[in-house]
Amino acid sequence: MKKHGTKDAEEVIPTPDPEPMVEPEPKPEPKISRRIPAASLVVEYKDRGIVLNPNLIESQNVSEEGIEKLKELHLERLMLMDEMDHEKKSTRLHVMAEEYEHLEFRLQKAWGFPESRKYHRWWEVPKCTCPNMDNKDNYPCDYRIIAGNCPVHSIGKPKSKFRLFLQKIYSKFVK
Numbered sequence: 001m002k003k004h005g006t007k008d009a010e011e012v013i014p015t016p017d018p019e020p021m022v023e024p025e026p027k028p029e030p031k032i033s034r035r036i037p038a039a040s041l042v043v044e045y046k047d048r049g050i051v052l053n054p055n056l057i058e059s060q061n062v063s064e065e066g067i068e069k070l071k072e073l074h075l076e077r078l079m080l081m082d083e084m085d086h087e088k089k090s091t092r093l094h095v096m097a098e099e100y101e102h103l104e105f106r107l108q109k110a111w112g113f114p115e116s117r118k119y120h121r122w123w124e125v126p127k128c129t130c131p132n133m134d135n136k137d138n139y140p141c142d143y144r145i146i147a148g149n150c151p152v153h154s155i156g157k158p159k160s161k162f163r164l165f166l167q168k169i170y171s172k173f174v175k
């Protein structure tokens with residue numbers, strides 16, 4: 001018995017495991033955020049960029065394909081914002097704001113959240129002059145506070161019957 005014990009003690013010293021990888025890690029849930037390097041969660045376009053939230057990826061159980069989809073959508077959004085930076089025509093900006101909203105819906109879907117307009121951070125688009133603090137305070141909210149002079153969200157004073165008609169239609173989407 002004593003001999004056996006000595007042998008064990010001897011063995012411990014001269015056998016340093018040459019391959020530390022051999023040791024299996026029996027962890028039940030593989031955490032995506034640990035597998036995926038942070039750098040691969042970055043989406044950049046020109047002077048804008050975002051980093052996908054690794055905790056959210058984990059809690060929403062987003063697959064690797066899902067991550068790629070999210071990055072694609074974020075890139076589209078950054079490119080759209082860059083386009084808005086350079087756009088002067090209000091009518092074009094209105095269309096772009098709609099595109100932005102559409103991307104927000106697609107992002108919600110890709111994250112596995114219900115598609116809801118009240119979670120959109122619509123006032124964060126370039127050129128928007130809507131009261132950002134008020135909207136932020138109300139967030140998440142379906143009601144939007146739009147500045148009359150916002151080139152992106154306000155359609156301005158109705159000048160014609162057509163404008164009035166347009167405003168009527170538009171108010172269904174933007175309250």
Ligand SMILES: [Zn+2]
Pocket residue numbers: 123127128129130146147150151152153154
């Ligand atoms: Zn605005």
